[in-house]
Amino acid sequence: MTKAADLFAGLGGWSTGAQQAGVEVVWAANHWPEAVKWHTANHPRTQHVCQDLHQAQWELVPAHDLLLASPCCQGHSKARGKASGNPQHDASRSTAWAVVSALEFHRPEAGLIENVFEFTTWALYPAWVSAVQALGYQVAPHVVDCADLGVPQHRVRLFLVLTRSKAPLMLQLHRHQHVPASTFLDFSAGKWSPIEKPGRARATLDRVRNGRDRFGDRFIMPYYGKGSGLTGRDINRPIGTITTLDRWALVDGDRMRMLSADEALAAQTFPKDTHRPDNHRLTMHMAGNAVPPLAGRRVIEALQEAA
Structure with a gap:
């Protein structure tokens, strides 16, 4: 596989991972102008389209042999609620059908679809799988903690491997040593405030x-929410999931601050030279929605090895 199209491209996690794996991203699309702006800044040689992919003109998309896509996950995620009858969430879930349309028109050799695991509990997931299979593709679900791929972040995600094979293709995803959060945290930078x-x-x-009792003077903790909320987290292990909002706080002695946008991008394994908005909230939103490039690269490399 040498050429890819990236649907719902966002900041470009899939695209960056693909390029690192030696795959040229020839086309990328997103409905949000700001996302297209920054994807273009980081991937200037890629053809870009800003549009709702329900209205995509697939005949204008360059030929490609790998389809990459991360349909909107908010309507499936536990964090945002997934009850049917919510127009916003129902509309976001329907973005997955653009993948079927793209496959039907171009019939690439393979597709890689990333989403939250709850995507498989969607009422229309069986119908979606049936539609993909009707086009001649096998569907192999992989539930992966990105920390096992070397990303310094525990981020459990679903990767669906779509192949034109006789049986579903289960990838050999080699488990890598976990990378600690301390590799990207900078305690000499940022805006600190007294605890x-x-x-x-x-x-x-x-x-x-509670965090001090367990980890001493330096640790990470969620500023809100559940999970590690009562105990904090050791900086010598991967951080928890980077979300679209400020969630993680650093504690250093008697001071604390929120995770910076640059640290969030590093936790997602974006290269240091990644172009991003100056606006912190906007960058965090894009970072939290992205596929970690290193995870994308290793999934694509595993597909290449198996092909």
Whole structure:
């Protein structure tokens, strides 16, 4: 496989991983102008389209032998709710059908689809799989913690491997040593504030106290939410999932700050020279939605080895 098309391209995690694996990304699309702007900045040789892929003109897409896609996951994710009858979530779930349309027109050798695991519990998932199979593709689901691929982040995601083979193709994804969060955290940078200050929430102070008891003066903790919320996390292990909003706080002695946008991108394994918005919130949104490039690269390389 030498050429790929990237649907729902975002900041370009799939595209960056593909290029690192030696695959040329010839076409990329997203409905959000800001995403297309920054994907173009990082992949200037790729042909870009800004449009709702329900209205895509597939005949205008260059020939490719690998389809990459990360359909909108918010309608499936536990974090955002997935109840039917919510127009916004129902519309986001329907983006997966663009993958079927793209496959039908171009019939590439293979496709790689990334989403949250809850994608498989979607009421229309069996129909979606049937549509893909009707086009001659086998569907092999892989549930992967990206930390096992060398990404310094525990991020469990579903990778669907679509191949024109006689049986579903299960990839040999080699397990790599976990990379600690300490490799990308910079305790000499960022905007710090005192932990003990007027207005600091009691829950935050409780998290800090519990984290100190377990990990000492330096650790990471969620600023909100569940999971590691009561105990924090050791910086000598991968960080938890990078989300589209500020979630992770660094504690260093009597001071704390939120994870920076550059640290979030590093946790996602984007190269240091990645072009990004100056706006912190916008960068965090794009980073949290992205496929970690290293994970994308290793999945593509495993597909290449198996082909």
